[in-house]
Structures are given as structure tokens and as C-alpha cells.
Amino acid sequence: MDQRSLVLIVDDDRLMRRIAAAALDPGRFRVLEAGDGREALGLAAMRPPDVVLLDALMPTMDGYECCRRLRQMPGLEQIPILMITGVEDDESIDRAFEVGATDHITKPVRPRSLRNRVNTLIRALEVERKIRRAKREWEATFDAVNDLILLTDDLGQVVRCNRSALTRLELTFNELLGRSLKELLWGEQPEDITPTEHEPVDTQFPQLTGWYRHSIYELPSDIDGVRRVHVLRDITLRKKAEDDLRASQVRFRRLFEEAPVMYLQVRDQDGEPIIEQVNQAFLAALGYRKEEVLGRSLTVFYDQESQAALIGGWRVSRDQAFTAERVLVRSDGERIQVVLKTQPERDLNGDVVSVRAMFTDVTELKQLQVKIMASQKLADLGTLAAGVAHEMNSPLQVITGMSQSLLKARERGTLTDERLQTSLETINRNAWRCAEIARALRTYAHSAGGTMEPLDLNVVIRDALLLTEHQLRSWSNIDIQTALFELMPPTLCDRNQIAQVLINLLTNARDAMPDGGRITIRTRLAEDGGVFLEVADTGQGIPQAALAKIFNPFFTTKPVGKGTGLGLSIIKGIVQAHGGRIWLESTEGVGTTFFLAFPSYIQDRTVAVPTAEPVGRFEEGRSLGQ
């Protein structure tokens, strides 16, 4: 686009037009020529000029009339119009300015001075245009700002304002102009707080909804009657967010205080966890007052073992989430078993400023676990009792009957030595069998347990079979086969618990074979010296879907009312407590085999659990082969 300014030269003298055009720098100006006023108006309407050089005296329409009309045309109100007058007389100069000329020059015109004059006018025009643009931009900015901006004079009356102010106050500029700001914002009510220049005030105005931050800027001296600039920034949302935050802080504070879990906040001080905050549940559980706890090290409330563990644990829990079992000591010396969970609290830089610690009291849970194990055993014992009664009654029948028969024969005098011998042998054998059953039952029922001793697993197995074999064989039509490796190294175990495991597995196997079948119990030695125990049945097998959950507490495939569902979860717990592992292999319609691996115990040293295991079996319900 042509950047040159467009100059319209109006003169009835063609030579004069030529001279004027030649005087102008062609690099900066383009020239349009008109021979009279009428032609000039037509050209100006089509192509609005930047500068007009206008001869005052022309036929048909003179320069004065032309100038007057140009000034009325849109866009030409401000352009420089240089009137060229014939003679230097005051009257024609005054007339030129009257009709709107910007300047005048007297004939004869010298080209150089014409050029200088035009250049000056153009420069002035450009400066003015820049100023006007800047003003427009500033006003647009002023209006675009969301803040309410109001300019007041010495009397506090509004002189100017931006669009936001008009919108918010629901007034037009004319309605607002000249009214006092105080009246506009506060209405009839007295002014609340006035901000100073350095300190804005967060406030509400009776005439506006919401919250505003009111700032005032004083002008050093009166500029166009303006003394102060008021800026009102809408802070309603921020205020609401702050209020919400404060309310939620109060809520969380209360939650922390009243939560039924023991809660602490600790901070690291020279490697010690110092308690910064503590909630009611913690104080109540330990029987301390708040002031006895705050500022002290957490170690004070641990038992010796937990204190030792804490030294290592604290280094970890300072920087990352951490879970551990600990023992807290109450003010009365009683111990509380807890599960501790920590979570570091970080500042915006990611540095840990404190650590939150949550304690869950598991004392009752632990006691409950023991009770559940005991009650599970009682339940097993109940089903056993029926079988045991039969086990005992048959040999008792032999003992009572045979002794009675001996007495009768002796009365009649028909008792031979040979008969006495065989009968007493039979009685003796059966009496011992009763004693053996009673011992096995007592061993199993003996609730104290807890003693770990090196035992031959085969012995425990035979004991368990003594209690159950006849029952399984006679009642459930189950054939029991054993393949026990006779040179087993001892296993460090709780006889009771292992018997419980076996009886549970046998009972499960029985329930899996309602129409009878075969149970095979096998023991063998692993290559690394560990001990394997297998209990296999030929039952219905376990559905694939149930395999994953089989070791979960309360999971059962038995009908409601039959089986507590605790069996396998307890078995797993016992096996793990012995340092062993349990897994199983099951095929629907073929049978299930449970595999148990225990470390063997040789000369006060525990050999690792056997690691070799067949592919495709399930350990704790997890498929290893897939």
C-alpha cells in the first residue's frame, strides 16, 4: 500500500498547480489536482486527501466556500488545509481561519517555503493522529479492565470512569458525571472505611453486590480537574474461596480432633520425631493430657522393642509413607498393639515439613484372632467328637465284654489258661487303643499350644489319623492311603497346630467326596532338606473361579450352615507361622491336592523352605503356571 500522503492542490491557474506539485517531495507525496472548488469537493469525496492546498480566489466556487464545505465532510474535519491568499491583508487572513483553514500562505508562493509549510503541517497531523490513537487505545484499555475505575476531583465528584463502573453501578455516564463518589457507593449510609494510598481496603458497598478491594491513587497535582483515581477490584470469588477454605480448615481440624483413630503430627528435630499435634483419640487411648504429649518425642510412648524399631523406621517414614506394627505404652503401663501408618507432609517445594502418623488399635483384633483360632478348633473338635466316641466305644465294648466273659468262665470253672492269655492280650490291646485315642484327642484339644518343638511330621500325621481314620473309612466310605517317608528330619512345629491343619485338610477332603473316595497322604524330602506334605483327594475339585479366593477368611463353597469358612485361611496362617508355604492343585471332577512345605530343623538350625515346586500349581490362589 502506498504510504505517501495524498495532497489535493486546488487552483484555477494550471501553471500554479504545476509549480506547487513540483515543490513537493515525490517520495513522500502523491498529488491530485482540481481546477476549481466544485471539482475539489468531488475529488475529496472520492479520495479523502491528507492535505489540501487551496487557492482563495477562484471562479464559480472560491477557496473560502470550498474550505467551509470540506470541513463539513466526514473524515476531513481535522486535516490540514493551507489557504493561498492573493494579498496580505488582515481581512482575507481572518476569513481563511473563519472557514476552517489550518494556515495560510501569501502569493507569490516560493516553492521552498511551500514545501516547508506542507511538511510542517503533515508532521503536525501525524503527531496528532498518534496522540488520538493512543488516547483511543488507552480508553479501550480503561474500558476493558474489569476493575471499576473512577476519577474524582477535589470535591470527590466523579469526573471520568470506565465502562465497568457504569455497568456495575447501572448508570449512564451522564447520570454519573458530577455526582459524589461517596453517594454513589454508600448511598444514604455513612462511609465505612476509607483506604489510604498505601493500604487498600477489602470492603462491601451498600450500592454494590459482592466484595471489593478499594484502592486510591492520589495525583500529585490537579490534572484536568482529576485529583484521585479510585480502583475497585471485585474480590467476591476470592473472598468466598477464602471463607470456604477457612470453613474447611475448621471442619478438618474438628475431624482431626474428633476422629476415632489415633492421630499425630510429628516433625523431625535432631533425628527425633517431636509431636506437634495430637488428637483426642490418641490422648484418650494412652491416658495422657495434651500438654504432657506436645513437644515430646514419640519414642517416649513406645515400648522398648518399638523404640528400637523406631530408630530405623523414623529415617524411612520422614521421607515416605510407612506402615509398621508398634506397641504403645499407656500412662498406666498397659500396652496397646497398634498398626502405624505415616504420611509425610510436604511444602510447595516438596520438602517434608512434618509427618502425619495414624495409629489403629489392633489389640482386640489380635485377641480376636487367637479366639477365632481356638473356636475353629472347638468346631473341629465337635465334628471329631462323634467319630472319637465310636473310636473309643468299640474297644471299650471288647474290654467290658471280654472281662465279663472271663469272670463268667471263672465262676463256672471253665476258664482255661489259654483263654485267659488270649483274652487278656485282647483286653490289653484294646485298652491301650483307648488310651492312645484319648491322648491324641487331648493333645489336639489342649488349647494352650504355642510350644514349638522339633517333631517328626509323620508322628503328627499318624496322631491325626488315629482320630479320624476310622470315621472317614466307616462313615464316609473313604479309603486312606499313606506314603510316609520314614527318615524325615524333624520340623520345628506346634504339634497342636499342625494336627489342626491336617484334620482341617482331611475334613475338607471328606466334604469334597460325599460319595466316598480316596485320600492319599504323602511326605517326602525336598532336595534342599525341607519337608513336603501332600494331602490329595479324589473329590469334585475346586472350581477355577474359587481358586483365587480359597485362602480368604470366610470364603466357603459349602452350603450355608456348613463350615465356618475359616478353615483354609487359618491353615495358611499356621503354615506361614511355621515358616512354611501352602499351595494347591485342583482339577474339577478329578480331585484336589494340597501341598505344604516346611523348613526342616537340624541341630538348632532351620533349613530354608523347599523352593522346588511343580509348574501350574496354585499358591495362595495365584496361578504360577499361567
Add this chain to the structure above:
Amino acid sequence: MQKILLADDERDVRALLQGELETAGYRVTAVGTGAEAVIAAADGGYDLYLLDMMMPGMNGVQTIQVLRKITPKIPILGLTGYTGQGYMAQASAYNVTCLAKPIDINDLLNEIKLKLANAARTTAPAAAGSTSSRFGRTS
């Protein structure tokens, strides 16, 4: 001489009862399972069955069911070491008296005598002897 079929899976019990019953004047066939008892009963010739209620394979109740079918009139006495689980009720449904182990031998002999007498009274007007079976007489 009256003939008793004895079934018990425990060798010592079997030997004891066989001896006592023979001393008391009965002829005794002793077997170790329910299935053997059924086979022996099919041959016929027994006046009373004395069965242990818990045996491998066919248990007491199952054995009774079969015996009642093939020889409905022969009295049966049951013996059980365990008195629960409705065995007694199941047995009595077949008109079988169940005796709990251990039992006094004299009491057992009295029970047997009573059963035989009752059976003789109810069957005497109808049949010539008490040893008939639907498979015919064998002795």
C-alpha cells in the same frame, strides 16, 4: 439251634460277640462288612441279624434297607458306638432296635432272646418255622 448273622468290621468285637453268642447256645455266622452280610442273608437260614451300624462300604442303615427287602421278617438288632446323627431314628424306622456300645453282654443276650421270642410269636401262626426266606428254606 437258632442261627444269628453277625456283622462287625472290628475283628476283636466280632470275635468277642461270636464267642459269647456261641457260649449262649446260638449258631453264629460272623462277617466283616454289610455286603458280606447281605450275601450271607440271601443264602437264608438265619433267625436274627446283629449288625454294627458303622461299617465301611455299605453302612448299617444301607444294609438294613437291603435285608428288609430280601428277608422282611427276620428281626434285626443294631449296635452302634455313636448315638447321634439320627442313626437310631433311621434304624427304628425299619423296626430295628439300636443298642449303644459298649453294652453289657447279659443285656445283649436278653435283647436277642426277646427279639427272637417276639418274632416267633408273630410268625408262628403263619409259618411253620422262623427260618423261612423268600429264597426258600435251606436247612
